[in-house]
Amino acid sequence: xxxxxxxxxxxxxxxxxxxxxxxxxxxxxxxxxxxxxxxxxxxxxxxxxxxxxxxxxxxxxxxxxxxxxxxxxxxxxxxxxxxxxxxxxxxxxxxxxxxxxxxxxxxxxxxxxxxxxxxxxxxxxxxxxxxxxxxxxxxxxxxxxxxxxxxxxxxxxxxxxxxxxxxxxxxxxxxxxxxxxxxxxxxxxxxxxxxxxxxxxxxxxxxxxxxxxxxxxxxxxxxxxxxxxxxxxxxxxxxxxxxxxxx
Amino acid sequence: xxxxxxxxxxxxxxxxxxxxxxxxxxxxxxxxxxxxxxxxxxxxxxxxxxxxxxxxxxxxxxxxxxxxxxxxxxxxxxxxxxxxxxxxxxxxxxxxxxxxxxxxxxxxxxxxxxxxxxxxxxxxxxxxxxxxxxxxxxxxxxxxxxxxxxxxxxxxxxxxxxxxxxxxxxxxxxxxxxxxxxxxxxxxxxxxxxxxxxxxxxxxxxxxxxxxxxxxxxxxxxxxxxxxxxxxxxxxxxxxxxxxxxx
DNA sequence: GACTTTTAAATGTCTGACAAATGAAAATCG
DNA sequence: CGATTTTCATTTGTCAGACATTTAAAAGTC
Numbered sequence: 429x430x431x432x433x434x435x436x437x438x439x440x441x442x443x444x445x446x447x448x449x450x451x452x453x454x455x456x457x458x459x460x461x462x463x464x465x466x467x468x469x470x471x472x473x474x475x476x477x478x479x480x481x482x483x484x485x486x487x488x489x490x491x492x493x494x495x496x497x498x499x500x501x502x503x504x505x506x507x508x509x510x511x512x513x514x515x516x517x518x519x520x521x522x523x524x525x526x527x528x529x530x531x532x533x534x535x536x537x538x539x540x541x542x543x544x545x546x547x548x549x550x551x552x553x554x555x556x557x558x559x560x561x562x563x564x565x566x567x568x569x570x571x572x573x574x575x576x577x578x579x580x581x582x583x584x585x586x587x588x589x590x591x592x593x594x595x596x597x598x599x600x601x602x603x604x605x606x607x608x609x610x611x612x613x614x615x616x617x618x619x620x621x622x623x624x625x626x627x628x629x630x631x632x633x634x635x636x637x638x639x640x641x642x643x644x645x646x647x648x649x650x651x652x653x654x655x656x657x658x659x660x661x662x663x664x665x666x667x668x669x670x671x672x673x674x675x
Numbered sequence: 676x677x678x679x680x681x682x683x684x685x686x687x688x689x690x691x692x693x694x695x696x697x698x699x700x701x702x703x704x705x706x707x708x709x710x711x712x713x714x715x716x717x718x719x720x721x722x723x724x725x726x727x728x729x730x731x732x733x734x735x736x737x738x739x740x741x742x743x744x745x746x747x748x749x750x751x752x753x754x755x756x757x758x759x760x761x762x763x764x765x766x767x768x769x770x771x772x773x774x775x776x777x778x779x780x781x782x783x784x785x786x787x788x789x790x791x792x793x794x795x796x797x798x799x800x801x802x803x804x805x806x807x808x809x810x811x812x813x814x815x816x817x818x819x820x821x822x823x824x825x826x827x828x829x830x831x832x833x834x835x836x837x838x839x840x841x842x843x844x845x846x847x848x849x850x851x852x853x854x855x856x857x858x859x860x861x862x863x864x865x866x867x868x869x870x871x872x873x874x875x876x877x878x879x880x881x882x883x884x885x886x887x888x889x890x891x892x893x894x895x896x897x898x899x900x901x902x903x904x905x906x907x908x909x910x911x912x913x914x915x916x917x918x919x920x921x922x
Numbered sequence: 923g924a925c926t927t928t929t930a931a932a933t934g935t936c937t938g939a940c941a942a943a944t945g946a947a948a949a950t951c952g
Numbered sequence: 953c954g955a956t957t958t959t960c961a962t963t964t965g966t967c968a969g970a971c972a973t974t975t976a977a978a979a980g981t982c
Contacts, residue, residue: 438933439935440731452765452769454772458773465963476936477727478934478935480728480964484735485731485732485735488731488732489766495964496963497943498943498960499945499963500943500944500964501964506774507766507769507774509770512767518699518736522738523756523847526754527755536795537842540791540792540840541788541791541845541848543791544787544788544791593787595780597783597785598783598788685965711931712932712933721966722968723967723968725965725967742932742933743974744932744933745930745974746931746977748931749933
């Protein structure tokens with residue numbers, strides 16, 4: 429482990445990188461205890477606060493967990509699907525939020541990936557997951573629902589669909605794509621008419637999933653993508669119009 | 676921003692969370708400068724090292740970048756595709772490496788997502804991307820290539836295919852799925868025969884992409900998935916056999 | 923006016939210290 | 953002797969203060 433004190437990267441970043449590499453290379457495996465902060469400080473020839481900053485960096489990525497007390501210390505953490513999920517969502521949300529990604533681009537990516545789940549979801553969906561989808565559709569049809577609540581239910585519906593594929597890796601990968609769209613969808617106002625159209629498509633998806641009809645799920649998703657993009661385009665166009673001509 | 680000194684979470688984690696929430700809620704936007712460490716320490720009523728640990732947590736997620744000197748400080752960072760890419764890959768690699776994900780599960784997820792790119796890639800591939808794919812196929816056919824190098828080239832080929840879809844969000848999302856498979860693929864020894872089969876399928880993919888034949892790309896990817904899974908199964912079975920009967 | 927020097931502000935790092943948690947070992951008691 | 957309690961060493965969490973380093977703006981100089 430070589431640390432260059434004159435590097436512009438910063439000592440704590442280098443130390444964090446060295447430990448991260450050791451974990452990724454399998455030199456440190458899940459459950460292993462790292463040396464104490466004092467020992468690490470000695471090994472890397474830095475002070476304890478510097479070591480601590482490095483450890484906090486790793487903790488921020490859920491790579492390690494720390495425990496106080498005798499025989500406590502920093503332990504290599506098993507990255508759970510939950511943690512990975514959460515990280516995925518924050519990263520995706522920020523990426524979309526800060527990079528002026530067009531609605532179309534994000535939408536295209538999301539539905540392309542979701543269609544990839546269609547056949548698996550139709551084959552493997554459990555009655556439970558189907559019930560969740562139906563419940564969300566029902567909620568989406570209720571009057572008096574705010575746009576935010578409608579979007580949240582929409583996300584829940586699609587999450588159920590993705591989970592129905594029964595592949596945790598797929599669920600994890602798609603979490604970002606689906607959830608990160610929510611802030612973008614929240615920019616749209618949903619009229620009663622558009623809500624109805626979306627609910628109808630959701631129902632078609634649920635029906636196809638119930639009938640184990642993967643192609644049907646994929647086709648309905650395709651229509652939903654087209655509808656969503658058209659809807660967004662008209663909303664944005666109307667908004668631009670209003671901004672240009674604010675009588 | 677309320678910080679509870681008696682919480683078991685730790686002060687630096689709470690402070691990091693408060694700032695992260697402010698960024699995600701849009702209260703702090705890209706380029707904004709956070710208060711200096713001394714000011715933050717005063718605001719949160721903690722010491723400067725504690726604030727620093729919180730800032731390092733955020734820096735580890737590329738949420739902020741720090742700059743030394745007068746009028747330096749911590750600035751809200753634009754999460755670049757590059758950074759998001761890198762994070763995605765480390766997270767996915769660790770997730771697969773530490774959770775005993777079966778080869779089949781990972782493989783299924785990866786090819787399902789990759790097939791989602793097939794039509795877009797066929798429609799939009801540039802001559803450059805096609806050339807990259809051809810170059811990697813050529814490299815894969817060369818004798819004397821180590822298994823690691825073969826896998827690396829395989830990843831490069833698939834990355835080119837994904838990038839050909841021309842959707843940066845899709846590229847980012849798939850980076851994890853494709854790259855994280857590499858350590859798993861490295862566990863397989865590729866015979867000259869299996870390399871030939873893979874190269875042939877790669878060629879079919881490239882040919883289909885050249886002909887703008889999305890369905891052809893998807894079909895070839897399907898065959899590649901089946902071949903890869905069968906190959907892995909036979910390798911693992913042989914290995915289990917050898918372990919059970921080590922004469 | 924263009925260039926150089928100074929200076930103040932900020933992060934990066936170190937030293938030393940104390941508080942709090944925690945499990946193990948030692949002491950105590952029935 | 954066994955079970956319980958107490959003590960204690962270890963380790964992380966936090967704080968205070970200090971100095972080094974970097975950086976850009978402001979002051980000074982030709």
